[in-house]
Amino acid sequence: MLGIAAFVYYYRAMNAPEIFTGFVILGGTMTAYWLNVLWSMAAQFYWEKEVGNLQLYLIAPMSRMSVLAGMALGGMFFTTVRAVSTLVLGIFIFQVNLQAASPLMLVLVFLFTLVALYGMGMMFSSLYLLYGRGAWHMSNLMQEPIYFLSGFYFPVRALGFWVAAAASIVPITLGLDAMRQLLFGSGSAMGFLSVEVELAVIVILAIVFLVGARYALRYMEFLGKKEGRLTLRWQ
Amino acid sequence: MAVKDHLRTLRFSTWLGWQMEANWTNPWLFLIYSVAKPIAGTLVLVFMYLVILGGIASDPVFFSYMFVGNAFYMYVAQVLFGVTWVIHEDREHYQTLKQVYIAPISFYIYVIGRALSKIAITTVAILITLAFGVLALQLPIDLMAVDWGLLAVTMIIGLFLILFIGIALAGISFLTAKHGAGINEGVAGVFYLFCGVVFPITALPSWGQSIAMLVPITYWLEVVRRAVQPNLGIGTISGLSGYSNFEIFLLLIVSGIMFLVISLGIFRYADYLARKKGKLDMSTTY
Numbered sequence: 001m002l003g004i005a006a007f008v009y010y011y012r013a014m015n016a017p018e019i020f021t022g023f024v025i026l027g028g029t030m031t032a033y034w035l036n037v038l039w040s041m042a043a044q045f046y047w048e049k050e051v052g053n054l055q056l057y058l059i060a061p062m063s064r065m066s067v068l069a070g071m072a073l074g075g076m077f078f079t080t081v082r083a084v085s086t087l088v089l090g091i092f093i094f095q096v097n098l099q100a101a102s103p104l105m106l107v108l109v110f111l112f113t114l115v116a117l118y119g120m121g122m123m124f125s126s127l128y129l130l131y132g133r134g135a136w137h138m139s140n141l142m143q144e145p146i147y148f149l150s151g152f153y154f155p156v157r158a159l160g161f162w163v164a165a166a167a168s169i170v171p172i173t174l175g176l177d178a179m180r181q182l183l184f185g186s187g188s189a190m191g192f193l194s195v196e197v198e199l200a201v202i203v204i205l206a207i208v209f210l211v212g213a214r215y216a217l218r219y220m221e222f223l224g225k226k227e228g229r230l231t232l233r234w235q
Numbered sequence: 236m237a238v239k240d241h242l243r244t245l246r247f248s249t250w251l252g253w254q255m256e257a258n259w260t261n262p263w264l265f266l267i268y269s270v271a272k273p274i275a276g277t278l279v280l281v282f283m284y285l286v287i288l289g290g291i292a293s294d295p296v297f298f299s300y301m302f303v304g305n306a307f308y309m310y311v312a313q314v315l316f317g318v319t320w321v322i323h324e325d326r327e328h329y330q331t332l333k334q335v336y337i338a339p340i341s342f343y344i345y346v347i348g349r350a351l352s353k354i355a356i357t358t359v360a361i362l363i364t365l366a367f368g369v370l371a372l373q374l375p376i377d378l379m380a381v382d383w384g385l386l387a388v389t390m391i392i393g394l395f396l397i398l399f400i401g402i403a404l405a406g407i408s409f410l411t412a413k414h415g416a417g418i419n420e421g422v423a424g425v426f427y428l429f430c431g432v433v434f435p436i437t438a439l440p441s442w443g444q445s446i447a448m449l450v451p452i453t454y455w456l457e458v459v460r461r462a463v464q465p466n467l468g469i470g471t472i473s474g475l476s477g478y479s480n481f482e483i484f485l486l487l488i489v490s491g492i493m494f495l496v497i498s499l500g501i502f503r504y505a506d507y508l509a510r511k512k513g514k515l516d517m518s519t520t521y
Contacts, residue, residue, distance in 0.1 A: 002424030006433065010280070013434035014297070016287040050328065134260055141268055145275035153279055154286045 001086055004028035007153050008094055019184050020154075022098065025090035026183065027152035029083045030176055033117060034146060036079040038139045041121030044071055045128035046136055064217045068125060072118040098183050105195060106182045112202045113175025119209030120171060126216035146170055151177065155190040164192050171205045174198040244340040248348025252317075255324070256352050266359075273309055273360040274367060280305055280433055281372065291372055296472055299464055301433045302374055306364045307459050308432045309357050311397055311452060312423050317353030318401030319419040321346055322408035326516070333516040346405055347398055354394060376464060385480065386462035389487070393455040396491045403498035406505030410514055426452045437474040444474065451494055454487035 007024045048054040057067060090096060100106050127135040149167040150156060156164045156177050167173045178198040181191040192198070257265050280301055284291075291298050326332040335345060368374030404419050411418065426432070429443055430452040436444050447453045453475075460469045461480055470476045475483060509515050 002421065002428045006424075006428040007283070009428070009438045010283060010301070010434045011287065013438040014284065014287045014294075020287070137260070137268060141272055144272050144279070148275040148279045148282070154283045158282055158286045 001028075001089060004086065004090060005093075008090075018097070021094050022096040022184050023155070023180060024153050025087065025094065025096050026180060027176060028090065029087045030172055030179075031147065031152060032079050032083040032086065033076075033114065034150075034152075034172055035143070036075045037117050037121035038124075038142055040075045041068070041071060041118060042124030043128065043136060043139050044068075045125050049128065058221075064221070065122070065214055068122045068213070068217075072121065076114055076118065099185050101182050101185075102195075105199070106179065109175055109178045109182065109195065109199055109202065112199065112206055113171050113179075116171035116202050116206035116209055117175075119206055119213055122213035123209055123216050126213065126220040146172075149173070155180070155192070157190060157192045168192075168201060169205070171202050171209075174202050178202075241341055241344050244344045245348040245351070248345045249351040252321075252349040252352035253355075256356060269356050269360055270363050273306075273364050277302070277305055277364055277367075291374075295375055296467055296469065298372075299375060299467055300435065300460065300469055300472060302368050302372070303365075303376075303460050303463055304432045304456050306361050306368070307456060308427065309361055309364070310354070310394065311426055313353055313357040313360075314350055314394070314397045315401045315404060315419055315423050318346060318350045318398065319404045319408050321349045322405045327412075327518060330516075330518065336515055343402065346402060350398055350401060375467060377466070380464075380466055382462040382465050385484075386459065389455065389458045389462060389484070392487060392491060393452075393459070396451055396455065396494060399495050399498040403501040403505075406502035406509075409505050409509035410512075426450065429453070430456060431473060432456065435472050435474050437472075447474075449490065451487055451490035454483050454490060457483050458487060 004024055007028070008021050011020045011024065045054060045057075048057060057064075091098065124135075124139070127138070131138075147153065149159070149163070150170050150173040151159065151164070151167070152172075156167060156173055159167065164173070174192070175198075177192045178195045181188040181195050188195075193201075260268070284298060284301065288294055288297075322332065325335060336342060365374070365376065369376050400422070404422060407418055429436070429439065429446045430450055431447060436447040436453065439447065457470075457473055457475050458480065460473070461483070470478075478486070
């Protein structure tokens with residue numbers, strides 16, 4: 001919340017239109033999900049490996065996907081509590097005016113963004129079956145650069161078409177852009193693509209990431225076993 | 236304990252910190268990793284600026300204020316996090332804290348040594364960020380005009396201060412599980428919001444400005460800005476225009492001593508509690 005407030009005052013120091021305060025609040029709210037995906041979803045196997053639980057997971061007669069799906073649901077729940085608190089506090093403190101033009105579309109965009117995002121997290125988690133600190137540092141590296149490329153605090157359109165298009169591989173880029181268009185009256189004037197197109201791309205990403213995660217987990221587990229690094233701590 | 240022993244502790248803990256930071260990959264990847272993160276963080280602010288004001292020339296004084304403040308704030312964020320994480324990492328991850336603690340060395344020096352590698356890496360990131368600003372964004376820094384003497388003295392005082400705030404947080408980490416990182420982020424967030432890092436403190440409500448005037452980081456960043464860009468008139472927008480360089484420096488010293496005493500008090504009390512409650516070697520697996 002403190003970082004979000006700082007960005008709000010940064011915009012206000014430049015006399016930015018009030019809509020940008022809303023952009024920051026919404027972007028800051030969505031950072032909770034991104035951080036959850038990086039640290040509690042993707043990196044979960046790293047923590048489990050370090051405390052010696054990963055081998056127990058692996059010998060249990062269950063699918064890796066189901067473990068991760070459970071983690072995703074739990075993560076979504078407690079992150080939503082945090083995100084809603086941030087959103088409500090932000091709206092209350094900074095007097096943000098939201099207008100949900102199409103509530104159904106908003107719900108669809110939000111849900112599919114989360115599915116795609118956590119699917120991406122599942123794919124990332126497979127990396128931890130092979131790597132240790134290297135993958136941890138990758139998660140660390142994917143904070144600020146993704147805040148920048150996905151336009152968490154400014155309209156992603158400002159990056160230009162091709163950069164924004166490349167950044168759309170991260171589902172939150174298009175999800176955030178679509179939600180801004182749906183929640184703020186003049187937000188559509190700053191949107192990257194139309195909301196319908198963005199939703200379609202997010203649905204495709206969700207399918208690709210979920211299917212990809214299944215294969216990536218199987219392949220990385222195989223590699224981890226082959227190289228003897230699957231349960232190797234402190235690597 | 237002899238100075239020679241402290242220097243040896245400092246040397247080896249710095250080396251250990253460096254290995255833990257950097258030996259997970261090859262130097263080139265590590266360099267990219269060390270630079271990409273801060274530059275991306277800066278670009279977020281640059282694009283926020285560009286979206287609203289269109290070009291850097293629209294308000295070069297404000298742009299410089301934001302850019303230089305954000306660059307030097309990296310020390311606050313990275314060093315605070317680095318110092319606090321030493322406790323968590325040694326205790327939970329590598330489970331070596333108890334051995335280090337009972338070793339015949341100064342624990343302060345050990346923690347400071349571990350943080351020195353973080354300072355070195357952050358210094359490289361700041362220099363690259365500033366170079367990027369000058370070369371790619373026309374950030375108006377004239378190396379001939381920089382007040383190097385003032386900058387050097389201010390940096391020594393500022394880093395010393397940040398280290399000791401970090402030590403206070405490290406003390407709190409003795410008593411917490413992984414929450415130490417959250418506390419650290421919270422403290423760094425307070426400094427980011429209230430100390431005029433990316434916007435002048437005059438943008439804050441009056442109660443926020445009062446908080447800013449109590450925290451030495453506000454004065455540290457102001458002196459650093461005035462030393463790096465002495466001819467740009469940064470003081471005119473910072474909200475501290477009524478103070479001369481000497482007065483700001485004096486405020487930095489006074490508020491810094493206040494924070495130093497508080498930080499040492501927090502660390503000593505937390506250390507005492509940790510020993511009393513048997514938390515020095517706890518493993519929360521959290």
